[in-house]
Amino acid sequence: MLRPLHPVAPGTRTVLGIAFFVLFVAFGAWITLGGHVNRIFLADPLSMLKDGWRLLVEDRFWLDILITIWRVFGGFVLASIVAVPIGIGMGAWKPVEAFLEPFVSFARYLPASAFIPLLILWAGIGELEKLLVIFVGSVFQIILIVAVKVGSTRRDLVEAAYTLGATDNGIVKRVIMPANAPEIAETLRLVLGWAWTYVIVAELIGSSSGIGYMIINSQSRLATGQIIFGIIVIGLIGLLSDFAFKALNRWLYPWSLA
Amino acid sequence: MSKLLIEGVSRTFAGVGGGQPVRALQPVDLAVAANDFITILGPSGCGKSTLLRIVAGLEAPSTGRVLLDGKAVTRPGPDRGMAFQSYTLFPWLTVAENIGFGLREQGRPERERNEIVASYIDLVGLRGFENHWPKQLSGGMQQRTAIARALANDPEILLLDEPFGALDNQTRGLMQELLLGIWERRKKTVLFVTHDIEEAIFMASRVIVMSARPGRIKSDVPVDLPHPRHYTLKTSPEFSELKAQLTEDIRIEAMRTAQTQSVGA
Numbered sequence: 001m002l003r004p005l006h007p008v009a010p011g012t013r014t015v016l017g018i019a020f021f022v023l024f025v026a027f028g029a030w031i032t033l034g035g036h037v038n039r040i041f042l043a044d045p046l047s048m049l050k051d052g053w054r055l056l057v058e059d060r061f062w063l064d065i066l067i068t069i070w071r072v073f074g075g076f077v078l079a080s081i082v083a084v085p086i087g088i089g090m091g092a093w094k095p096v097e098a099f100l101e102p103f104v105s106f107a108r109y110l111p112a113s114a115f116i117p118l119l120i121l122w123a124g125i126g127e128l129e130k131l132l133v134i135f136v137g138s139v140f141q142i143i144l145i146v147a148v149k150v151g152s153t154r155r156d157l158v159e160a161a162y163t164l165g166a167t168d169n170g171i172v173k174r175v176i177m178p179a180n181a182p183e184i185a186e187t188l189r190l191v192l193g194w195a196w197t198y199v200i201v202a203e204l205i206g207s208s209s210g211i212g213y214m215i216i217n218s219q220s221r222l223a224t225g226q227i228i229f230g231i232i233v234i235g236l237i238g239l240l241s242d243f244a245f246k247a248l249n250r251w252l253y254p255w256s257l258a
Numbered sequence: 259m260s261k262l263l264i265e266g267v268s269r270t271f272a273g274v275g276g277g278q279p280v281r282a283l284q285p286v287d288l289a290v291a292a293n294d295f296i297t298i299l300g301p302s303g304c305g306k307s308t309l310l311r312i313v314a315g316l317e318a319p320s321t322g323r324v325l326l327d328g329k330a331v332t333r334p335g336p337d338r339g340m341a342f343q344s345y346t347l348f349p350w351l352t353v354a355e356n357i358g359f360g361l362r363e364q365g366r367p368e369r370e371r372n373e374i375v376a377s378y379i380d381l382v383g384l385r386g387f388e389n390h391w392p393k394q395l396s397g398g399m400q401q402r403t404a405i406a407r408a409l410a411n412d413p414e415i416l417l418l419d420e421p422f423g424a425l426d427n428q429t430r431g432l433m434q435e436l437l438l439g440i441w442e443r444r445k446k447t448v449l450f451v452t453h454d455i456e457e458a459i460f461m462a463s464r465v466i467v468m469s470a471r472p473g474r475i476k477s478d479v480p481v482d483l484p485h486p487r488h489y490t491l492k493t494s495p496e497f498s499e500l501k502a503q504l505t506e507d508i509r510i511e512a513m514r515t516a517q518t519q520s521v522g523a
Contacts, residue, residue: 159316160346160404164360165336165411174363178350255350255391 043225051225052233061214065233068199068210071127075134076195080188082135083142088180090143091150092172104143112137113201125206130199137198138191145187149180182253189245196238261447262290262313262415266322269308282308284474285322288466290415293445295438297452297462299504301512305473306451310419313449314340326414336360339408343420345400347392353403354379354388360411378406381440398429405437415447422457431489434460442486455504456492459483467507470515477507 008016025045031037032044043051055061090097090104115136116129123129153176161175203212211230218226250257269283283305290296300306311317313324315334324331326338334340339360347356358375366374379385382402392400401421408416418437422430438461441448452458458465462481469476481500483491491497 156342156344156346157348159334160340160342161348161359161363162316162334163314163336163338163340163417164363164407166360166363170363174359175348179348181350253350255393 039224040222041224043228048225048228048232051223052229055214055226055229059214064210064214065237068203068212069237071130071202071210072134072192072195072199074127075131075199076138076188076192078131079135079138079142079191079195083139084146084184084188087143087146087184088150088172088177090147091153091180092176097147097151100143101147104140104147108140108144110136110140112198116202116205120206125208130202130207130210133202134195134198138195141191141194142187145191146180146184149183149187150176153179182249182256185245185249185252189242189249192241192245193238196234200234260289261292261294261327262288262449263325264288264290264309264313264322265325267309267312267319267324268321269305269312269317270320281472284472286473286475288475290447290449292447295441295448295450295461295463296466297450297458297464298466298468299452299455299458299508300468300473301470301508301515302453303471303515304468304511305471306453306468307419309468309473310340310417310449310451313415314338314417336364336411337414338417339411339413339415340417340419341401341404341408341421343423345392345397345404345424347400347403347407349392352389352391353384353395356392356403357407357410359407364411374410378410381409382406382436396429397425398433401425401433402436405440409440409444409446413446415449418448418450420452421450423452423454430457435487435489437461438485438487455501455508459497459500459504460487460492465504467504468511470511476511479504 028042029045032039032042033046052061086100090100112133116133119129119132119136123132157179158171158175161171166174199210200212200215203210204216207213211234215227215230218224218230264286266285266287267283268281268285271280271282273279286309298306298309308317312319313326313331315331315338331338347353348359351359354375357378358371361371361374375388379388382405384399384402384406387395387399392403395403405416405418405421422433425433434457440446450458450461452461459481465479465481466475467477467479468474479500483494483496
């Protein structure tokens, strides 16, 4: 029986999670191998894997994968280095928030992809431009989310620290920052996921390498198997980095889960 | 000379959404002698916590001033240790690190810190739990840690805002005896806010009864029961007599609170 909010056993959870992947692939195989769709529009799983293997072995697609990973992490790390301190500053000091919040809220709605033509003008079509797309797409998001988290730091903890003799500086460094560290890490994990969408867009325009480039290149040759393989690779890398990030957070902040 | 002097302290909160300002506390005068254990007893919303927060320096009084050892209180400081009703241990620090927080903020060397922390861990009976995180502790253990944390700074006065309010009755009784035992041995000046009459009498050398909002001091009752106090004291005739007297006092105030609330609603 399905009872609302009733927990599911861990083993069942894993089985159910895998089951959907199996169903999904089976459905894909059925409509493609069964001849229900034109092969030009959708490759079947087997030829998709074959195409993928050929890509990796003959076309050195793994180099594209590496360059895309580097772009995502490079742009993302750059954005984090800038955004996290600004976000903490905005959350902790209200005048800083009043100064920056309206602009950041505005800038957050500017789509990173719309900046690509401008960024190409400024930085050319090299690596810097790709990093900047990720940067523009992530930095304002991180600032705002971090500022909100920091701004909602438990007041009673801050008060307790004051009564223990903490200075204003000590409150920021030894209460506000550690109290919000797990949530900030969680925010970064979330935004890293978004960064993956920006990188592909950046690689679709004015690029000669990367997963996105391979995808746009395959489109002109109607190689749908390669396109789907590329998309799946992105999904797998996303899943892996997400797992790694979660594991890192658990290791860094065991107190928040204990 | 009094340890703590509260002179004409009142507090008015600005009205919400253009409403009338709310007076939480009428001018209060109170002199606390060194090493006194004062309980402030009053119905919910009578401003007793506000008064304590003003002494702590967490809130500014609208009028009047607070003097500790003759010096005016303007902001919170380590000379006034505080424990709250809510659980306010820092969740990212272990029990030992929580207790050592104030010492660290004051830049005391690590060795000295460790010694002091160890002594307070023993004092509140948490040996073996030094490296636990707050989440792994029961409510009573968390509040014991919170009291040890406030005491570790060796404050001039200890401010306790219903620290056992969220605990079950049995734990509460044990915590009262533990705190009283610490006070009997270490002699601290304590201001303890509660709405529990039994607790107020059991802990106190002096009970301050506050009126319904806006709060003012309604009566000041010395408690001359002998120390060390044992929980059986709560069933003695002297205790019962005090309890009957205070129950009557507080009942009138509680009824007035209920009435103003129903009129205001």
